[in-house]
Amino acid sequence: MPESHDFFVAADPESTRARVRDALVREGYSVEDGDQGALLATRGSLGLTLLIGALANDRTFHTRLDVQVMVTPDGRTVARLLRGSGKSALKGGAIGIARGNRAFEQAANAIHAELAGAGVLTDSVPG
Template identity: 80%
Template sequence: MPESHDFFVATDPGTARAQARDALVREGYTVDDAEQGALRATRGSFGLTLLLGGLANDRTFHTRLDVQIMVTPDGRTVARLLRGSGRSVVMGGALGATRGNRAFEQAANAVHATFARAGVLTDSIPG
């Protein structure tokens, strides 16, 4: 499973950031501003996940994602979706890893769909 996903978009960094935020909020994430214009998205309960591990459902299983907004040297805007590595396994074993993978995939699909609907997605590369 990829640890990141790059979305190349034909829009300014501020608009890309707002669209990525909206996509993650619709997926049930709480999205906060992070350093250097990045976003930090969290969903679920850390305490319940520690208690129940992989038995927590998709919405209560604690997930954290980050979005970095960058501009390439040729002026293209990139929104990079990142997830923490290994944390799901620690917090829920094999079931936790599966839940973490599914959460990342769902978030990447939501961001992709948002950019595509807006007509700004030029490329999408899992990493």
């Protein structure tokens, strides 16, 4: 499973950040602004996940994702989805890892759909 996913976008960083934020909010994430224009997205309850681990469902299982929005030297905007801090294995063993992988994949698909639907996605590269 990739640890990151890069979305190359034919739009300015601010509108890209707004579209990514919207996609993550629709997936149930609470999104906050981070340093240097990053987005910090969390979903679920850490306390509940640590208490019941793998018994938490996809929406209550604690997940953290980070998004860096940057401009390449050639002027393209890139939104990089990263697995956030927090170890899924510690929050439910093998099932926790699977839930973390699924959450990352669902978020990547939601961002891809949002950017492609807006007609601004030029490339999408898992990393």
